Amino acid sequence: QVTLRESGPALVKPTQTLTLTCTFSGFSLNTRGMGVSWVRQPPGKALEWLAVIDWDDDKHYSRPLKTRLTISKDTSKNQVVLTMTDMDPVDTATYYCARIQNSIIRGVVMGSYNWLEPWGQGTLVTVSS
Amino acid sequence: SYVLTQPPSVSVAPGKTATITCGENDIGSTNVHWYQQKPGQAPVVVMYNDDDRPSGIPDRFSASNSGNTATLTIFRVEAGDEADYYCQVWDSGRDQVVFGGGTKLTVL
Numbered sequence: 280q281v282t283l284r285e286s287g288p289a290l291v292k293p294t295q296t297l298t299l300t301c302t303f304s305g306f307s308l309n310t311r312g313m314g315v316s317w318v319r320q321p322p323g324k325a326l327e328w329l330a331v332i333d334w335d336d337d338k339h340y341s342r343p344l345k346t347r348l349t350i351s352k353d354t355s356k357n358q359v360v361l362t363m364t365d366m367d368p369v370d371t372a373t374y375y376c377a378r379i380q381n382s383i384i385r386g387v388v389m390g391s392y393n394w395l396e397p398w399g400q401g402t403l404v405t406v407s408s
Numbered sequence: 409s410y411v412l413t414q415p416p417s418v419s420v421a422p423g424k425t426a427t428i429t430c431g432e433n434d435i436g437s438t439n440v441h442w443y444q445q446k447p448g449q450a451p452v453v454v455m456y457n458d459d460d461r462p463s464g465i466p467d468r469f470s471a472s473n474s475g476n477t478a479t480l481t482i483f484r485v486e487a488g489d490e491a492d493y494y495c496q497v498w499d500s501g502r503d504q505v506v507f508g509g510g511t512k513l514t515v516l
Contacts, residue, residue: 394441
């Protein structure tokens with residue numbers, strides 16, 4: 280059974296750096312084609328994709344947020360860490376991590392990715408002084 | 409780059425058919441995935457790769473993708489289908505996951 284769980288501070292102050300950890304089980308980021316992605320959702324608003332890291336340590340970021348985001352993995356701990364700098368009240372959101380897999384065509388791992396499943400339960404981060 | 413356009417809301421009576429669209433130029437050339445999100449819960453994929461259904465998702469859920477529109481269809485809608493629905497693609501030109509703006513399905 281694949282599970283993911285987000286952890287991190289519930290409250291951060293403006294200008295601070297947010298560090299979130301996704302701890303997962305049931306799969307390994309040493310496995311070809313596996314990846315973990317982060318998505319956030321401000322209260323009452325739509326899903327917004329943030330970043331992905333995969334088994335080959337390829338990383339991709341949301342272009343509007345690229346300068347503020349860093350994603351990394353610790354395969355020995357089955358964890359993926361997302362940091363977001365210079366937090367602002369508009370960054371208040373529920374942050375989710377989810378498993379994502381590379382597209383594989385005729386046994387070749389492509390640079391593209393598929394759907395996100397499953398998702399963690401999410402963690403609400405409020406940015407306020 | 410992809411900008412996925414969904415109607416903000418769709419309303420349907422129980423037992424009827426709900427149709428939720430996801431529009432973008434030439435979306436038919438890429439795989440589209442659909443998520444259901446109920447209040448206070450994480451999203452769950454209900455359709456993937458245009459028209460594949462995960463195990464555990466009722467066969468009342470169907471989807472298609474052609475031309476400039478991907479469509480999620482829910483037949484014989486039930487009260488429990490009331491949720492927000494999102495479409496998603498991988499934008500290979502910009503190396504981004506892209507979500508649609510979401511559609512709130514209301515069961516009357």
